[in-house]
Amino acid sequence: MREVYETPLVTRYASKEMAQIFSDDEKFKTWRKLWVALAKSEKELGLNITNEQIEEMEKNIENINYEDAERFEKEFRHDVMAHIHAYGLLCPKAKPIIHLGATSAFVDDNTDIILMDRGLQLIEKKLLKAIKVLSEFALKYKDLPTLGYTHFQPAQLTTVGKRACLWIQDLILDLQDLRYRRQNMMLRGVKGTTGTQASFMELFDGDEEKVKELDRLVVEKMGYKKSFPVTGQTYTRKYDFMILSVLSGIAQSAHKFSNDIRLLQHLREIEEPFEEKQIGSSAMAYKRNPMRSERMAALSRYVIVTLLNSSITASNQWFERTLDDSANRRIVIPEMFLATDAILNLYINIASGLKVNEKVIEKNVKRELPFMATEKILMAAVKKGGDRQELHEAIRVYSLKAAEEVKNGEDNRLLEYIKQDKRFGLSHEEILDLTDPRKFTGRSANQVKEFIEDHVRPLLDGIEDIEVKVEV
Numbered sequence: 001m002r003e004v005y006e007t008p009l010v011t012r013y014a015s016k017e018m019a020q021i022f023s024d025d026e027k028f029k030t031w032r033k034l035w036v037a038l039a040k041s042e043k044e045l046g047l048n049i050t051n052e053q054i055e056e057m058e059k060n061i062e063n064i065n066y067e068d069a070e071r072f073e074k075e076f077r078h079d080v081m082a083h084i085h086a087y088g089l090l091c092p093k094a095k096p097i098i099h100l101g102a103t104s105a106f107v108d109d110n111t112d113i114i115l116m117d118r119g120l121q122l123i124e125k126k127l128l129k130a131i132k133v134l135s136e137f138a139l140k141y142k143d144l145p146t147l148g149y150t151h152f153q154p155a156q157l158t159t160v161g162k163r164a165c166l167w168i169q170d171l172i173l174d175l176q177d178l179r180y181r182r183q184n185m186m187l188r189g190v191k192g193t194t195g196t197q198a199s200f201m202e203l204f205d206g207d208e209e210k211v212k213e214l215d216r217l218v219v220e221k222m223g224y225k226k227s228f229p230v231t232g233q234t235y236t237r238k239y240d241f242m243i244l245s246v247l248s249g250i251a252q253s254a255h256k257f258s259n260d261i262r263l264l265q266h267l268r269e270i271e272e273p274f275e276e277k278q279i280g281s282s283a284m285a286y287k288r289n290p291m292r293s294e295r296m297a298a299l300s301r302y303v304i305v306t307l308l309n310s311s312i313t314a315s316n317q318w319f320e321r322t323l324d325d326s327a328n329r330r331i332v333i334p335e336m337f338l339a340t341d342a343i344l345n346l347y348i349n350i351a352s353g354l355k356v357n358e359k360v361i362e363k364n365v366k367r368e369l370p371f372m373a374t375e376k377i378l379m380a381a382v383k384k385g386g387d388r389q390e391l392h393e394a395i396r397v398y399s400l401k402a403a404e405e406v407k408n409g410e411d412n413r414l415l416e417y418i419k420q421d422k423r424f425g426l427s428h429e430e431i432l433d434l435t436d437p438r439k440f441t442g443r444s445a446n447q448v449k450e451f452i453e454d455h456v457r458p459l460l461d462g463i464e465d466i467e468v469k470v471e472v
Contacts, residue, residue: 013342041217145437170253189227232320251303273353
């Protein structure tokens with residue numbers, strides 16, 4: 001047993017890759033990369049910084065001396081200053097110019113954006129994988145008739161593949177949202193203590209062009225094309241909400257998928273993967289609980305609700321900054337990414353191993369289809385010379401009788417009653433043809449083919465071999 005609490009998001013649910021992105025190592029290495037980018041850019045623009053100092057800093061980017069940093073933080077009560085001093089111990093020649101002209105938000109804010117961007121890259125790969133797996137499922141079952149449900153009551157037929165396209169479409173909308181955010185990703189840049197760049201104006205003797213160029217150079221060295229045009233001490237916390245909203249959207253899509261799978265498993269039509277030695281219940285050995293879908297729902301709910309934190313944080317900032325955002329963001333940002341990563345791991349795993357029970361689906365269709373087919377039967381019988389009003393009344397009486405029998409656990413015998421009634425004038429073969437389930441699914445099969453061809457394949461072109469390690 002471990003002696004202290006550890007978040008299950010790391011120990012049970014999220015991938016190691018996502019946990020590493022938001023690790024202390026990645027955070028503090030990125031801080032040091034930013035300090036190197038700042039020093040290099042300041043040197044290029046004429047400040048008295050030597051190559052020797054920069055080389056010393058570069059050699060120690062990954063050599064994080066945590067014990068020194070922890071000792072300094074106890075003394076200073078300031079994490080950024082603690083790491084500046086810890087870095088300075090390793091880089092004695094560069095110590096005087098580390099963090100020159102910057103404020104804490106220079107490393108804090110820029111690093112947060114960089115790590116969120118890296119998190120989104122991993123999320124994008126997993127979204128594409130989920131879309132790919134589901135599209136294969138949709139094509140395989142594109143023309144398998146199944147009961148549609150509205151209000152969870154039997155409705156017109158659809159197909160198993162067409163229903164899967166509804167899940168895919170939600171994920172595509174999430175993917176589009178994610179890509180828009182990534183394409184427009186901005187760093188905080190080099191803005192100074194309250195966003196005025198006053199400290200850098202001092203360093204460069206009032207040369208505004210050099211100060212503007214410093215911001216551009218640092219952003220470029222960190223691999224980005226633009227920074228916020230204006231900031232306070234921090235970039236607007238509204239930006240966190242915008243990025244994390246993408247994760248909430250994915251969680252919403254996943255929760256809807258998990259609901260459908262859980263309901264379908266109750267109907268015994270489709271089941272999530274169940275391993276040979278998996279235990280469904282500690283008491284009821286026969287059970288096959290949809291535990292992966294339930295876990296997906298639980299984590300999705302966590303992400304959806306946690307987004308509220310970032311909206312409240314954004315709305316509560318005062319003037320150029322307050323510090324009531326810091327502790328909240330330190331928890332919310334990594335945990336929303338870790339939870340979303342875990343959700344997509346589950347999504348891929350479930351979608352890759354869905355078990356379709358075609359006989360059960362067929363039985364459920366046969367139970368309800370006779371009621372849906374009555375209009376077609378009525379029209380066919382009238383065409384053969386039957387009295388429309390008389391036949392309508394007969395169908396009404398037979399339907400009520402058959403419905404009552406179904407409620408009592410009997411088979412649906414509506415078609416037998418109609419076949420035996422000579423007023424309809426329809427043969428057994430004619431009734432079978434009129435009640436062929438495939439004739440009740442509309443354009444479902446072609447909708448699947450068109451949707452996959454026009455909307456899914458273009459997303460997967462060039463990335464057919466999407467490799468994602470799934471840990472469940």
